[in-house]
Amino acid sequence: MITTYIKNTNWYRVLLMFAGNVFLSMGVAIFKLSSLGNDPFNGMVMGLSDCLGMAYANFLVIINLLIFVVEIIFGRHLIGWGTIVNAFINGYMATFFYNTFSAAIPASQMWQRVLCVLIGVVVCSFGLSMYQGSDVGVAPYDALSLIMNKRLHIPYFWCRMSNDVVCALICFFSGGIVGLGTIVCAFGLGPVIHFFDDYFTNKILQKPIFAQR
Template structure:
């Protein structure tokens, strides 16, 4: 896959990187709440804790396995965003989580935890919107449901994504991870908020004048 590194592509790359920063920030806020992360992050955290491997390092190892599947069955989904997400997201989330603990500490009261989850929802949705709409590569885990959709086109993408998320949530639970409000909201509630940011922010940010540049990217929505 080749990209023409022109002004538009550079802009998309910057938006993708910023999206991953906000996504990592959102994951860290979910973790801070103590009420569960998105299913995939929760699963990775639980497996990392049970194996004794640092979360960020474990995430890279798991992404390497998933990348092999992506490379074999969904090579067109691979781009710069694939590698930024797979390699750096865990470290971004770890950095922000440590920062929140140092500056704020963990929320103790139930209402504080719920507000923390709500903030995490908004931040994660904002990050996902920027990362996905930049259209320069899909993370290995995110590619699974897209690949499944191409193999089983009669089943909508929603159900493919629900299956992968539910499987991650189950593994998280069996591994002793936290399943809670944050997990439920991530599985069912992020979509409308992501769509809101797509329409009212990211698409406007990506908009440009003149003819559309040639690009080998693949749409994620």
């Protein structure tokens, strides 16, 4: 079964997904550099990892493993290469980019921090467009809303919103940062992702090499 799956994999789509996750990790790092908040899920992980004295990337793997169990039980069809990369590699890539950027990019003044938020939106959206558009697996946290939508018959929007609100609250009460970056992620990512879908990702996916899924 595994051999057949590997044989039938479109590695061009996997490459597109991996590139998307690289940009997504870069965007997470830029948001963190702003000190104005991250997306609700990563903000929650950062807040809890600081409380527990654990490295962000290591704690992210633990959280993803827990949610991955739910995905295996209720959403096995959503699992693919994108699941593995997003769940178990992104945290380490984000840490690498943050360490690199924090040593080279000043972000002490408010205008610099706001600029980081704006750049983070663009970079994250570009990465998410490629990662989601490649259609080779869904990250555990993203899968959670899809599973709730299918099992509970609740519109996807409300499933995602409720999960994000819970994460934001946990982030806040664990001492994490809920701020401009969090708000921009909640309301700004969607339109920018749609822009990159229309003008980049969908055009790339129309090429014959990406036809097989």
